[in-house]
Amino acid sequence: MEKVTKGHVFAIGEMSRRTGVNIETVRYYEKIGLMPKPNRSEGGNRLYNDVQLQRLYFIKRCREIGFSQSEIRALLSMVDHDNITCAEVYSVTTAHIADVRQKIKDLRKLEKVLSQMANECSRGDVPECPIIEALFE
Amino acid sequence: MEKVTKGHVFAIGEMSRRTGVNIETVRYYEKIGLMPKPNRSEGGNRLYNDVQLQRLYFIKRCREIGFSQSEIRALLSMVDHDNITCAEVYSVTTAHIADVRQKIKDLRKLEKVLSQMANECSRGDVPECPIIEALFE
DNA sequence: ATCGGACCTGTAGTAGCTACAGATTCAAGG
DNA sequence: CCTTGAATCTGTAGCTACTACAGGTCCGAT
Numbered sequence: 001m002e003k004v005t006k007g008h009v010f011a012i013g014e015m016s017r018r019t020g021v022n023i024e025t026v027r028y029y030e031k032i033g034l035m036p037k038p039n040r041s042e043g044g045n046r047l048y049n050d051v052q053l054q055r056l057y058f059i060k061r062c063r064e065i066g067f068s069q070s071e072i073r074a075l076l077s078m079v080d081h082d083n084i085t086c087a088e089v090y091s092v093t094t095a096h097i098a099d100v101r102q103k104i105k106d107l108r109k110l111e112k113v114l115s116q117m118a119n120e121c122s123r124g125d126v127p128e129c130p131i132i133e134a135l136f137e
Numbered sequence: 138m139e140k141v142t143k144g145h146v147f148a149i150g151e152m153s154r155r156t157g158v159n160i161e162t163v164r165y166y167e168k169i170g171l172m173p174k175p176n177r178s179e180g181g182n183r184l185y186n187d188v189q190l191q192r193l194y195f196i197k198r199c200r201e202i203g204f205s206q207s208e209i210r211a212l213l214s215m216v217d218h219d220n221i222t223c224a225e226v227y228s229v230t231t232a233h234i235a236d237v238r239q240k241i242k243d244l245r246k247l248e249k250v251l252s253q254m255a256n257e258c259s260r261g262d263v264p265e266c267p268i269i270e271a272l273f274e
Numbered sequence: 275a276t277c278g279g280a281c282c283t284g285t286a287g288t289a290g291c292t293a294c295a296g297a298t299t300c301a302a303g304g
Numbered sequence: 305c306c307t308t309g310a311a312t313c314t315g316t317a318g319c320t321a322c323t324a325c326a327g328g329t330c331c332g333a334t
């Protein structure tokens with residue numbers, strides 16, 4: 001007979017490899033409560049299964065998309081309590097989109113200011129720099 | 138006779154008020170070495186002058202424009218050592234502009250992904266949410 | 275049995291501040 | 305001169321989202 005746990009239980013290294021999430025980050029997510037406490041081997045090593053892997057992957061995707069810890073916490077708690085409604089998820093998402101759009105706006109403004117400053121600059125070997133002057137006002 | 142120090146020496150509260158930089162942040166800048174250690178009153182309160190005020194203002198403007206601590210440190214050290222050349226300042230600035238542009242690009246991509254996800258969402262009262270599904274892949 | 279790689283805990287560091295607690299100082303009014 | 309309350313002091317902890325150790329233990333293959 002084959003191992004009962006074949007393909008179903010694995011250590012933190014495999015979690016990390018398969019999700020692309022750094023080992024210390026996996027432990028960190030456990031510490032802050034995004035990931036549940038896993039079972040342990042007799043020696044004390046963490047043992048994970050596919051469900052936990054999927055959850056970690058979900059967290060990773062959320063981070064890539066720029067959701068904050070608390071946003072992820074909100075999404076996960078809906079998932080966990082099985083009381084997701086599309087409308088709720090939608091509202092978390094659109095709030096996040098608004099954030100992103102605001103950040104883009106701010107950065108564009110910034111880029112304009114910086115470019116203007118840079119354009120006025122002679123790039124020369126001289127100590128009078130309009131950029132520095134602009135920063136001192 | 139008027140006070141000798143008229144308009145020239147003031148406490149941290151005035152620094153804060155006049156620059157718009159939070160008191161604790163002023164102390165923080167001192168701690169991390171962006172601001173020099175100021176003189177103290179007999180009782181130990183910090184005493185500032187206009188030169189320091191100008192420096193604080195410079196730091197504030199740099200932060201507003203998104204320069205990082207180490208970028209500010211670089212700019213300030215040029216100012217301090219009086220070996221600014223326009224070319225050096227220009228290179229710090231253009232590097233920063235490149236950063237900003239990259240951030241804008243990344244955020245635009247993000248916005249696209251998020252908007253697509255949100256568009257596919259029914260906003261309904263149902264527990265099947267394409268956003269969550271997308272995040273689980 | 276041994277050996278090296280994987281894993282453990284716990285702490286400190288990163289940026290860029292903010293927010294206290296608990297003590298002291300300052301400046302203005304009586 | 306003394307009191308009072310605002311301002312300031314130091315020092316520490318918290319925030320987000322991790323990363324990077326140190327110094328030890330465990331696991332699995334030979």
